[in-house]
Amino acid sequence: MRGIGYLFKEGIKSVWNNRMMSLASIGVLVSCLLITGAAVLLSMNVNSVVESVGKENQVTVFLNDNVKELEAVMEIGPEIRKVDNISDCVFFSKEEAIAELQDELGNLFAELQGENNPLPHAFHVTMVDLSQYDETVKSIMQVEGVYKVSDRSEVAEKLTSLNELVTQIGLWIVVVLGIISLFIISNSVRMTMYSRRFEISIMKSVGATDWFVRVPFVIEGVVLGVISGVIASGIIAFLYEALIAAVQYIIPFSEIIYSTVALKMTLSFVVLGMVIGAAGSAISIGRYLKMEGGEILGW
């Protein structure tokens, strides 16, 4: 569209002309992006920890109560070994199990020896490929005499639910902060519009289309968004690296290396800033576009 150069200049100029308000919006938008980014990074890290813990690829297969040791070793063991994706299957008798418990918890279980032992016989099964975990468990369950297969390790389970929680909270943070930023940007653009209401009324009286009136303000919003996106991605890169350097000896798990997500992060910040900026200005412009001369000027 011809005249876009002129409109673009107008948009940039107004960021500068209202620099106090622009600065305030950039500040708020940067903070919102930082918190959002922090939430995303935390969730990514929890995720990667969950994955590494989940790699503990051993499960315990408990047998029915009435299965005797001989039957287990001679019949059920070989059946389990036939299931795909199993590399190892070691018998784990109920005597061994109770002994292990006693080691951990002391003499509490003294009476549960021999005939009173409530534990079933079991196998320790190691899988080759964890991604086929569910299918493998299903096949094992079909072997006669199998009572149940232990779930993944408790830590992994807890981490998975923590991960879900973190993701959920992160999502809410993004939504809430998105709305706040939208509000702030739309307010900033509304200030510009108010200070330029006179021009808008003249524009309209000489036959400017809504599109033409709108563009400089949308550009203003987008410029604010992009600037905020760039600043926020710089800050978060710096803070994250510093934080990781500080805690890497305390937390043993492998963390996300920032450089592997830097591009994605920067791009999403800038795009998010742009979208919020454009949407924020679009919101406040709508009102002005419907008004005419005197109304715009408040006469």
Place this chain on the structure above:
Amino acid sequence: MIQFKNVSKTYPNGTKALSNININIDKGEFVFIVGASGSGKSTFLKLIMKEEQPTEGEIFVNDVNITSMKRRKVPYLRRTMGIVFQDFRLIDKMSVFDNVAFAMRVIGARPKAVKRRVLYILGLVGLKDKADCRPAELSGGEQQRVSLARALVNNPSLIIADEPTGNIDPEMSFEIIELLNEINKQGTTIIVVTHEHELVQKFKNRVIEINDGKVTGDSGATAEKTVVPIKINQESLAELPKEIKEEIADVSADEINEEALKAINEGEADDL
């Protein structure tokens, strides 16, 4: 060109500004609107440019019923009009040149066409020396003429002027009306609101009197005018720098306006 059919306008606060107006203005007419302050003259003009909506009746501009016109189409209606506001409405932080150029940029004219056309029009209203001034540095009469220049720049087929002579001495008023008369001779319809009865009497144009929101007098449509080819204020044209004179020599007002409009149309079709 303009028809008001049983038009009434009551403002939301209850002020009855116009009641049951019936007016017919033909293409090429030059009409004075007179009447006491608060009688509804500005309201009449605002209805024509669709800045206000009538509460009753219908308004036609170029045979189009603008009462039911879609909002989206209003900008294109306004591009056929040049409007001089009672209060000038000049943008203080822009130079005189930019104030006039603004009206062309808004409709998407090419920068080159803008420059040529604006300098030409400023010459026409005798302000080419003031092109770089701010409106605040001008006298009331000069600001008035900038406002007029902005109304003329897109070569509209209708010019609406609300008290274009309100702030200037009688001699200057006379010159401005004279200029509008010249433009009128090319076929442009002109509506001028004024308080100055002397001025009205000097020119033998149609006069419509509005009082208390009603038409209380109409001298009737003037005799058919002969359309004279462009011959506007040749002296001020002669004062223009040589290179600009050469540039504009081959570009008539119509041509530039068409160019500007074509630019918009193409732009909307291709570039968007």
